[in-house]
Amino acid sequence: MRAATLLALALAAGFSHPAYPALPAHPALQQAKPSVRLFPPQDLGLLEGPDRDQWQKPDQIMDALGIAEGSLVADLGAGGGWFTIRLARRVLPNGVVYAEDIQPQMIEAVTRRVQLEGLTNVKAVLGTANDPRLPTGIDAVLIVDAYHEMEDPVALLKNVARSLKPQGRIGIVDFNPGGGGPGPEPEERVDPQAVINAAAAAGLQLSARAAVPPFQFLLVFGKGR
Numbered sequence: 141m142r143a144a145t146l147l148a149l150a151l152a153a154g155f156s157h158p159a160y161p162a163l164p165a166h167p168a169l170q171q172a173k174p175s176v177r178l179f180p181p182q183d184l185g186l187l188e189g190p191d192r193d194q195w196q197k198p199d200q201i202m203d204a205l206g207i208a209e210g211s212l213v214a215d216l217g218a219g220g221g222w223f224t225i226r227l228a229r230r231v232l233p234n235g236v237v238y239a240e241d242i243q244p245q246m247i248e249a250v251t252r253r254v255q256l257e258g259l260t261n262v263k264a265v266l267g268t269a270n271d272p273r274l275p276t277g278i279d280a281v282l283i284v285d286a287y288h289e290m291e292d293p294v295a296l297l298k299n300v301a302r303s304l305k306p307q308g309r310i311g312i313v314d315f316n317p318g319g320g321g322p323g324p325e326p327e328e329r330v331d332p333q334a335v336i337n338a339a340a341a342a343g344l345q346l347s348a349r350a351a352v353p354p355f356q357f358l359l360v361f362g363k364g365r
Contacts (some may be wrong), residue, residue, distance in 0.1 A: 142346045146180045149268050155336075158220055164246070171211075180324075192222065192322075195322070195354060195355055195356075196223075196284075196352070196356075197352050198223060198226045199314055200350075200352060200358075201282070201284070201311060201352065201358060202226070202230050204228065204311060204313045204348060204350060204358060204360055205280040205282065205360060206279070206280065206294050206309065206310050207227065207230050207231065207279070207280050208231070209230075209231060209232045209235060210231060210232070210234045210235045211230075211231045211235045211279045211280060212235060212236050212238075212277060212278050212279050213231060213235070213236070213237055213238070213279055213280045213281070213282065214237070214238040214240055214265075214272065214278055214280075214281045214282065214300075214303070215227055215237060215238070215239050215240065215282050215284070215285060216240050216241075216267075216272055216281060216282065216283045216286060216300070217240070217241060217242075217284070217285070217286025217289065218239035218240055218246065218250050218264075219241060219246050219249070219250070220246065220249045220250060220253060221239060221249065221250035221253040221254060221262075221349050223282065223284050224237055224250055224253075224254070224262060225254070225257050225259060225262075226240040227282070228254070228257075228261050229259075229293070231259065232234050232261070233259065233261050234261075235261055236261055236262075236263060237261060237262045237263070237297045238263050238264075238265050238274055238278075239254070239262055239263070239264050239265065239276070240264075240265040240266075240267045240272045240273070240274065241265075241266070241267065242266070242267050242268055242269055244266060244305065244322055247265075247266050247305070250264055251261075251264050269290075269291055269292065269296070269297040270292055270296050270299065271295075271296070271299045272296070272299060272300060272303075274299075274300065274303040275303065275310065276293075276302070276303055277303075277305055278304050278305065278308055279304075279305055279308055280308060280309045280310070280311065281300050281303070281304065281308070281309070281310045281311070282310075282311050282313070282314045283313070283314075284311075284313045284314075285310070285313065285314060285315070285323070286314075287312050287314045287330060287335060288314055288315070288324060288328055288329055288330045293335075293338045293342075294338050294341045294342050295360070297338065297339055297342035297344060297361075298309070298334075298342045298343065299342060301342060301344060301363055304363060306363065307359055307362070308318065308362070308363065309347070309361065309362055310339075310344065310360070310361045310362075311359070311360050311361075312335055312339075312355070312357060312358070312359045312360075312361070313352060313358050313359075314329070314330060314335070314356060314357065315329050315355055315356055316329070316355060316356060316357055317329050317330070317331050317332075320353065320354075320355065321354065321355030321356075323355060323356075332349070332357050332359060335359055336359065339359070339361045340364075343363070343364045344361040344362065344363065344364055345361060345362055345363070345364045346359060346360070346361055347361060347362045348360040
C-alpha cells in the first residue's frame, strides 16, 4: 500500500481535542486581528488537495529563505507535515527540520507521516502558544498558513528570534486579505502590515516581501540591529 494511502487512512480516523483557552492578545495587535480557533486535527485532510503544490509554491518560498542542503530549519504550526516533508527533502540527510506544533494530535500526525515517508532528518517538537521551544542555531523558520491562528504573535516571534543564527531568517506565509482561494474565512485573515508591525514589536526587521500568487503573501524577516 502506498504511503499516501496509509496517511489518508490515518487522517480519516480523526482526533478529538478540546479547544485551547484563548490567550490575551499583545496590545499592539488588539485592533489588528480577532481571536481565532486552532485548525482542527480531524480536518487535516482538507490541507492535502492535489493542487496545493501549484498554489502554495513551496520551492519559491524555500528559495526566498535560502533553505538549502544542510540547513537547520523549523516548520512552525507544522500540522500534518505537508511542508515539513518538502523541507526535509530540500535540506537532505545532513540538514534538520524541526516540525513544531502546539497540538499533540498534530505532532502524532506529522510523526506518522515522516515515518511513512522514510525521512530521518525530522524532529517533532511540541511547543506552546508563546514558545515553540526550538534549539538555538536555526537558519530559517517557516510559518505557513498558521500566523492567523496565533493569539500573541509578538511573544512568539521574540522566542523564535532567540533561536535564530545571527543571519537567520523568518518567513511568514499567509492568505491575502479578503475572500477567495482555499484559505480561512475573510474575518480570520490578517493584513500583511499587521504582521510587519508585530514583527517590529518583536525586534525583527522586514528584509523582503513577495506575492505567492494567486492566494498568498510572503514576508521575510531578520534580526534587528
